Amino acid sequence: MANHDIDITVRRGTVxxxxxxxxxxxxxLMKILYGMQKPDEGTIAINGKQVQLNTPADAIDLGxxxxxxxxxxxxxxxxxxxxxxxxxxxxxxxSKAKAKIQEISDQYGLGVRPDALVEDLGVADRQRVEILKxxxxxxxxxxxxxxxxxxxxxxxDALFDNxxxxxxxxxxxxxxxxxxxxxLAVADAISVIRRGTTVGDADPKTVTARQLAEMMVxxxxxxxxxxxxxxMPDETLRVDGLRIAKTDAxxxxxxxxxxxxxxxxxGEVLGIAGVEGNGQAELVEAIMxxxxxxxxxxxxxxxxxxxxxxxxxREAGIGYIPEDRHRHGLLLEAPLWENRILGHVSxxxxxxxxxxxxxxxxxxxxxIVEEYDVRTPGIEVTAxxxxxxxxxxxxxxxxxxHDPKLLVAAHPTRGVDVGAQAQIWEQIRKAQREGxxxxxxxxxxxxxxxxxxxxxxxxxxRLVADADPATVTAEDLGTAMTGAARGHIESEPDAxxxxxxxxxxxxxxxxxxxxxxxxxGE
Amino acid sequence: MTSPNPPAKRSFASRFDGxxxxxxxxAPVLAVLLSVxxxxxxxxxxxxxxxxAFDVMIRYGTASDGQVLTLNxxxxxxxxxxxxxxxxxxxxxxxxxxxxxxxxxLFAAYIGSQVDLPSFIQIPxxxxxxxxxxxxxxxxxxxxxxxxxxxxxxxxxxxxxxATAVVGLLLxxxxxxxxxxxxxxxxxxxxxxxxxxxxxxxxxxxxxxxxIFVAILIGVLFQFTLTRTxxxxxxxxxxxxxxxxxxxxxxxKRMVLTSMAVSGAIAGLIGIPELLQSSFYFGQSIQxxxxxxxxxxxxLGRNSPIGIAFSALLxxxxxxxxxxxxxxxxxxxxxVLVMQGTIVICVVVAYELVRRYGLKRQQQKVGAELAAQAxxxxxxxxxx
Numbered sequence: 001m002a003n004h005d006i007d008i009t010v011r012r013g014t015v016x017x018x019x020x021x022x023x024x025x026x027x028x029l030m031k032i033l034y035g036m037q038k039p040d041e042g043t044i045a046i047n048g049k050q051v052q053l054n055t056p057a058d059a060i061d062l063g064x065x066x067x068x069x070x071x072x073x074x075x076x077x078x079x080x081x082x083x084x085x086x087x088x089x090x091x092x093x094x095s096k097a098k099a100k101i102q103e104i105s106d107q108y109g110l111g112v113r114p115d116a117l118v119e120d121l122g123v124a125d126r127q128r129v130e131i132l133k134x135x136x137x138x139x140x141x142x143x144x145x146x147x148x149x150x151x152x153x154x155x156x157d158a159l160f161d162n163x164x165x166x167x168x169x170x171x172x173x174x175x176x177x178x179x180x181x182x183x184l185a186v187a188d189a190i191s192v193i194r195r196g197t198t199v200g201d202a203d204p205k206t207v208t209a210r211q212l213a214e215m216m217v218x219x220x221x222x223x224x225x226x227x228x229x230x231x232m233p234d235e236t237l238r239v240d241g242l243r244i245a246k247t248d249a250x251x252x253x254x255x256x257x258x259x260x261x262x263x264x265x266x267g268e269v270l271g272i273a274g275v276e277g278n279g280q281a282e283l284v285e286a287i288m289x290x291x292x293x294x295x296x297x298x299x300x301x302x303x304x305x306x307x308x309x310x311x312x313x314r315e316a317g318i319g320y321i322p323e324d325r326h327r328h329g330l331l332l333e334a335p336l337w338e339n340r341i342l343g344h345v346s347x348x349x350x351x352x353x354x355x356x357x358x359x360x361x362x363x364x365x366x367x368i369v370e371e372y373d374v375r376t377p378g379i380e381v382t383a384x385x386x387x388x389x390x391x392x393x394x395x396x397x398x399x400x401x402h403d404p405k406l407l408v409a410a411h412p413t414r415g416v417d418v419g420a421q422a423q424i425w426e427q428i429r430k431a432q433r434e435g436x437x438x439x440x441x442x443x444x445x446x447x448x449x450x451x452x453x454x455x456x457x458x459x460x461x462r463l464v465a466d467a468d469p470a471t472v473t474a475e476d477l478g479t480a481m482t483g484a485a486r487g488h489i490e491s492e493p494d495a496x497x498x499x500x501x502x503x504x505x506x507x508x509x510x511x512x513x514x515x516x517x518x519x520x521g522e
Numbered sequence: 523m524t525s526p527n528p529p530a531k532r533s534f535a536s537r538f539d540g541x542x543x544x545x546x547x548x549a550p551v552l553a554v555l556l557s558v559x560x561x562x563x564x565x566x567x568x569x570x571x572x573x574x575a576f577d578v579m580i581r582y583g584t585a586s587d588g589q590v591l592t593l594n595x596x597x598x599x600x601x602x603x604x605x606x607x608x609x610x611x612x613x614x615x616x617x618x619x620x621x622x623x624x625x626x627x628l629f630a631a632y633i634g635s636q637v638d639l640p641s642f643i644q645i646p647x648x649x650x651x652x653x654x655x656x657x658x659x660x661x662x663x664x665x666x667x668x669x670x671x672x673x674x675x676x677x678x679x680x681x682x683x684x685a686t687a688v689v690g691l692l693l694x695x696x697x698x699x700x701x702x703x704x705x706x707x708x709x710x711x712x713x714x715x716x717x718x719x720x721x722x723x724x725x726x727x728x729x730x731x732x733x734i735f736v737a738i739l740i741g742v743l744f745q746f747t748l749t750r751t752x753x754x755x756x757x758x759x760x761x762x763x764x765x766x767x768x769x770x771x772x773x774x775k776r777m778v779l780t781s782m783a784v785s786g787a788i789a790g791l792i793g794i795p796e797l798l799q800s801s802f803y804f805g806q807s808i809q810x811x812x813x814x815x816x817x818x819x820x821x822l823g824r825n826s827p828i829g830i831a832f833s834a835l836l837x838x839x840x841x842x843x844x845x846x847x848x849x850x851x852x853x854x855x856x857x858v859l860v861m862q863g864t865i866v867i868c869v870v871v872a873y874e875l876v877r878r879y880g881l882k883r884q885q886q887k888v889g890a891e892l893a894a895q896a897x898x899x900x901x902x903x904x905x906x
Contacts, residue, residue, distance in 0.1 A: 330763075334758075334759075343771060345756065375892055377888055
């Protein structure tokens with residue numbers, strides 16, 4: 001179930017923020033509001049009138065407009081052509097339409113030039129075109145899906161000015177985000193979604209970022225409690241002077257990773273904190289050998305693997321839990337045992353020499369299914385038929401089965417239910433005690449603080465700050481993630497103690513619950 | 523949680539899941555039936571009796587001479603289908619089978635006419651020549667894709683056109699064709715040496731080409747490579763999800779180069795049975811469009827070596843028995859082309875529908891089974 005018992009009331013002429021972690025169900029809710037998906041039960045009312053939204057066309061008719069995270073513009077057309085496209089009946093295709101566009105642009109201070117080619121526009125301008133496109137079709141309720149994900153801070157400020165302008169003209173804006181400070185800066189009202197349901201509303205004037213984070217992540221989350229350090233002196237991973245630059249569509253070189261140096265010792269979990277899109281994905285891909293480096297070296301267990309291909313790195317002992325398991329971790333239409341081979345095709349028990357060993361792989365898949373509690377009727381079913389949590393457990397079982405020296409774990413518990421989450425944490429801890437080094441990337445700050453031995457903060461492709469998880473709070477970490485704090489960050493001891501106390505309560509609640517779960521499963 | 527039936531040994535029944543087979547057969551059978559229906563309507567509209575026409579085809583197809591011809595034709599189609607399918611299995615659309623096979627057979631014909639070695643060296647030499655030429659020609663598209671990002675669909679289509687020109691260029695008398703030809707009008711290579719002739723089996727229905735065994739060997743090797751080797755796993759993984767394959771460590775660039783070359787090498791063999799068993803020279807009489815028929819055959823056979831065997835036989839049967847239509851009752855032979863075309867279109871649609879249905883159905887089944895397990899566990903708990 002992606003959504004259940006969602007209750008939201010949005011007032012006219014306000015910016016209403018919808019917050020929640022990734023996978024909390026924000027996108028599903030938006031799809032329902034925009035008529036792309038039908039709810040199983042419940043009602044939607046606009047201006048007090050109950051409505052039925054079967055297709056996006058219905059939503060548009062009712063004045064609901066959506067600006068997607070990924071822009072839907074034709075590059076080779078001009079701005080006004082893009083806006084008129086599909087809405088030719090509204091104001092024609094000639095000078096009248098152009099005048100109308102100019103009028104809307106001026107009215108809301110969007111500053112759009114109708115005759116510019118879209119391919120010449122930057123990201124922020126394209127977004128304004130998308131907004132204008134929606135307004136042109138008569139929308140007075142605007143849904144923005146993570147609009148700031150692609151923008152740099154100055155552009156974010158400009159967007160917020162636009163939103164305030166829209167609000168002043170009576171347009172209602174629903175703003176989806178998981179970035180605390182942005183929401184606090186622009187929203188008039190906040191609704192928080194967690195695990196598919198609304199957990200509460202907040203008033204941005206009185207709520208603190210910390211309280212919001214707690215609502216989002218949920219105090220009920222089992223927070224991994226602190227424990228004895230298992231860090232051993234020898235280095236497992238060493239990254240020096242990593243740099244990757246990409247040239248974007250406008251021909252401007254954007255540095256995605258710059259001067260990244262880090263070490264992970266045996267038995268150490270290094271957590272990387274950062275707002276998504278600050279280079280985490282590229283860092284992971286660089287270490288896995290999936291992206292070419294512009295500079296820098298990667299050393300695994302004393303051996304330089306900078307020029308090794310992905311397979312050689314995996315054979316050398318890197319386990320990989322990808323961020324997007326459907327794109328990078330699984331063959332969805334292949335049976336479980338073939339998925340068990342994926343990534344380890346050259347290793348026992350999957351193959352002998354150049355020949356596959358399907359019998360060996362099947363037997364070992366059965367073992368993983370049992371040891372890692374993958375809930376499945378058998379190993380011949382396709383990976384697509386498992387739930388997200390069970391898919392993740394299969395991936396973790398597979399990666400752990402080859403005694404990795406280093407585990408690169410990107411959001412290992414994203415979209416996973418509470419019981420499975422606790423299990424996954426326990427498995428990582430167990431392997432850590434046996435000397436596994438872990439690079440942990442997570443958007444869940446409590447997970448980072450609870451699991452890591454050291455935390456580094458990544459901001460716009462650089463490691464800008466570091467912290468000791470024992471002496472930092474999620475709030476201060478959040479501040480550093482926005483680039484506001486640099487160097488070594490340490491929180492007030494009182495705040496740390498308070499956080500630990502809430503975390504401990506949460507752990508108890510969760511362990512009770514996961515105990516129930518296991519009973520039910522026996 | 524322990525699984526109720528630990529499948530350490532897979533039972534016979536689990537290997538042959540009835541529902542899976544039913545789903546796999548549903549699409550092609552439906553497609554064939556639908557195309558028969560469409561063709562019946564077409565024939566009826568043009569004032570011919572469709573049942574009589576099919577009767578003519580079936581009667582010839584079940585006669586022994588028709589069967590031998592069908593098998594010979596199917597041999598060629600099977601190789602063509604395998605050539606296309608090898609690329610398709612990793613989402614590599616080698617449309618250039620046509621050009622690859624024509625160049626392959628031309629070079630084999632030329633070498634065969636110039637060299638005369640004992641059969642056990644001569645024949646392998648010609649096979650290797652054809653595979654090498656076909657593989658190299660296909661590799662041009664592979665290299666362009668990997669290093670320049672050129673879509674293989676575009677480049678192989680272009681290479682087909684270029685291959686036609688190259689063949690014409692090489693067949694100018696004095697090059698691959700003898701300067702003084704016995705038949706001044708026909709432009710063709712000299713016949714291959716006697717030692718190049720491939721063995722054949724004389725049957726009551728005519729001469730069965732021995733090359734059918736080579737085709738079977740190709741199929742067996744293809745299947746083995748796909749299901750039992752690391753390379754095959756990488757190939758299938760890339761076909762299913764390129765991103766996942768890349769993350770898993772598959773060197774996708776190298777896979778593209780290899781698969782393109784292998785696909786081209788198999789394509790090089792397509793013309794060989796004709797060359798070494800029947801015509802013995804390369805000339806204007808060479809059958810065109812085999813590469814494109816191979817693509818259709820591969821699509822209908824779902825890119826699996828066993829499926830391709832059935833679809834090659836079907837296409838061969840339609841072609842061979844179609845030749846009888848004008849002879850017995852003035853039926854248009856073209857109806858066979860219509861039938862082949864509609865089969866392919868229907869089957870592509872049907873496969874996609876069946877695939878989606880199968881995925882959804884399995885998801886539901888798994889959900890139901892898990893719910894049943896959970897319910898059973900709860901009951902036990904209550905009882906205890």
